[in-house]
Amino acid sequence: MPPLFRMSNREGLVSDPTDEELMARYQSGDEAAFEEIYSRYAKRIYGFLLRRLGHPDDCAELFQETFLRVHRSRSLYRPEMPFKAWVYTIANNLVRDRVRAKARSGAFRALNEEENSEGNWIVEGVTPDGGDKLLSFKEAFAKLTDDQREAIVLSRFQGLKYEEIGRVMGRSTEAVNQLIQRAVRHFRECFDES
Amino acid sequence: MNPEQNKSCEDSESLLVRKLTGELFPEEEESLESHLAQCTSCTAEEQELTRVWQEVGSLPAPEIPAKLFEKTREAILGHLRQQQSPWSWVRRVPREGVGSLLSPFAAGLVTAGVSFALIRNLIDLRVHSQHILLALFGLWAVLFAGSFWPIFVGEGKKYPLLDAVPTFSISITLLTLLISYLASGIDSLRWLSISAAHEVAAASSYLFGIGNTFVSGWWIYACVASFIGAFFFGFRRGPALSGNLLSGPFLVAVLLLPAIYLHGSSHGHGYVILALAALGTFVGALAGTGLASFILILRRILIPVA
Numbered sequence: 001m002p003p004l005f006r007m008s009n010r011e012g013l014v015s016d017p018t019d020e021e022l023m024a025r026y027q028s029g030d031e032a033a034f035e036e037i038y039s040r041y042a043k044r045i046y047g048f049l050l051r052r053l054g055h056p057d058d059c060a061e062l063f064q065e066t067f068l069r070v071h072r073s074r075s076l077y078r079p080e081m082p083f084k085a086w087v088y089t090i091a092n093n094l095v096r097d098r099v100r101a102k103a104r105s106g107a108f109r110a111l112n113e114e115e116n117s118e119g120n121w122i123v124e125g126v127t128p129d130g131g132d133k134l135l136s137f138k139e140a141f142a143k144l145t146d147d148q149r150e151a152i153v154l155s156r157f158q159g160l161k162y163e164e165i166g167r168v169m170g171r172s173t174e175a176v177n178q179l180i181q182r183a184v185r186h187f188r189e190c191f192d193e194s
Numbered sequence: 195m196n197p198e199q200n201k202s203c204e205d206s207e208s209l210l211v212r213k214l215t216g217e218l219f220p221e222e223e224e225s226l227e228s229h230l231a232q233c234t235s236c237t238a239e240e241q242e243l244t245r246v247w248q249e250v251g252s253l254p255a256p257e258i259p260a261k262l263f264e265k266t267r268e269a270i271l272g273h274l275r276q277q278q279s280p281w282s283w284v285r286r287v288p289r290e291g292v293g294s295l296l297s298p299f300a301a302g303l304v305t306a307g308v309s310f311a312l313i314r315n316l317i318d319l320r321v322h323s324q325h326i327l328l329a330l331f332g333l334w335a336v337l338f339a340g341s342f343w344p345i346f347v348g349e350g351k352k353y354p355l356l357d358a359v360p361t362f363s364i365s366i367t368l369l370t371l372l373i374s375y376l377a378s379g380i381d382s383l384r385w386l387s388i389s390a391a392h393e394v395a396a397a398s399s400y401l402f403g404i405g406n407t408f409v410s411g412w413w414i415y416a417c418v419a420s421f422i423g424a425f426f427f428g429f430r431r432g433p434a435l436s437g438n439l440l441s442g443p444f445l446v447a448v449l450l451l452p453a454i455y456l457h458g459s460s461h462g463h464g465y466v467i468l469a470l471a472a473l474g475t476f477v478g479a480l481a482g483t484g485l486a487s488f489i490l491i492l493r494r495i496l497i498p499v500a
Contacts, residue, residue, distance in 0.1 A: 031274055038267055046258040060259070064266045071270045137249070155215055156251050162217050181211045188246045 019083035027074050037083070038067065044158055045091050051153045052095045062098060066091045085167040088154065092168050099146075140190035144183055147171075151179035202229055206236045213240075214247045 017025075017033075019040070025033035045066055049059040069090050077086060141149065150169060154160045155176075160168070162176045169176065209226045212218050218226065230237050 029274060031271060034270060034274060042263055043258050047255045050256050060262050063262060067266050067270060071273060180215060184211050184243060184246060187250055188242060191246055
């Protein structure tokens with residue numbers, strides 16, 4: 001999709017509007033601003049949900065719900081909060097609710113070790129080379145705590161900074177640092193064993 | 195390895211992962227690089243962690259199904275277009291500032307004027323009842339107009355005062371209906387006797403020592419109105435006890451003061467009726483919120499979240 005508009009800065013360079021600028025226009029009903037922000041985040045949010053939930057059906061439902069919530073709550077959004085952290089917080093809260101609800105109902109012990117190791121959290125067609133590697137990765141991923149998994153997905157796969165992850169998870173930057181440190185070392189141990 | 199070297203290695207260990215995630219401050223990076231230049235074991239550790247980090251990140255990002263992408267996009271664009279249609283002008287009322295307060299207020303005054311004119315032509319009102327009706331219609335209409343605010347514009351905002359508006363719109367509406375009945379003639383008091391509330395009114399009359407069915411009836415209906423309002427409020431928003439129990443009945447009591455006092459004076463009860471009406475709204479709100487909370491809890495128990 002072509003950019004909505006180009007803004008010249010003092011050096012004569014052009015820059016794309018920031019997420020926060022787009023949100024301001026989206027809040028006032030600008031369709032093009034919505035389309036731009038949606039195209040920026042749709043794939044990322046889908047990837048995040050799939051890696052957190054593991055099941056494409058759940059993921060599709062929460063994907064829609066995430067963007068509908070963004071839409072419904074857009075008037076509450078304040079530019080002081082980075083949009084990226086805001087949208088991931090919405091998606092992450094939905095994931096947490098879903099995991100809790102399903103765990104309560106007993107129909108789905110989401111992301112627990114046993115199920116996740118056999119789950120379909122990596123979609124077909126996008127698996128890395130080597131079946132053994134994939135298996136060891138899935139096992140390693142399944143053995144992470146839920147907090148570690150949340151942090152590593154947001155950091156490694158979504159490219160969020162510690163501060164942004166902290167906002168999404170409601171944790172301090174140092175706590176995020178600890179979670180990621182442990183997760184990386186855990187992966188190392190698992191890979192070494194395999 | 196000497197203790198100083200050991201400590202330096204420990205420090206580096208915690209920095210290595212932060213280096214991978216791009217979270218190092220420049221001075222930390224400098225210190226780490228300088229340590230790595232002279233420590234083979236930490237250099238090996240760095241290479242190992244980098245390999246792990248790359249392997250973890252080697253999974254390609256999953257592609258979003260095109261159908262899901264389009265469906266969600268269309269759904270939201272549909273909402274946006276709907277809100278921009280000429281019929282959704284109410285949604286474009288400013289959300290902040292003086293305008294947000296004046297718009298429903300102005301709409302309410304207009305509605306009140308029209309309503310009062312219509313009622314006056316239909317019913318031969320007594321003079322003191324006219325004052326009561328005017329005040330009540332004014333309050334009702336302001337709240338009625340304002341009730342569209344959280345419904346159409348609020349879009350999930352949880353402002354206790356905004357949320358309270360529909361509740362009290364219902365309350366005032368019911369009270370207004372009551373006054374309309376009473377104002378249409380003394381015989382209309384009899385309609386109370388055919389309701390169960392009459393029994394409670396009689397008991398209240400006995401307990402409070404006020405031998406006036408009208409006063410007791412008002413108290414009862416303040417309870418009922420607030421109960422219904424609180425019930426809707428609680429059911430829609432969840433058990434928002436603080437907002438509902440405190441700000442709500444207080445607002446009703448304050449808003450109704452002029453009308454209640456007018457009526458109380460004309461019947462020689464003075465301020466007693468104020469206390470009764472305030473009590474009625476508090477009791478009603480308590481019962482309504484309690485029932486709403488109970489139903490919510492019951493629903494969660496009986497119908498687990500899918």
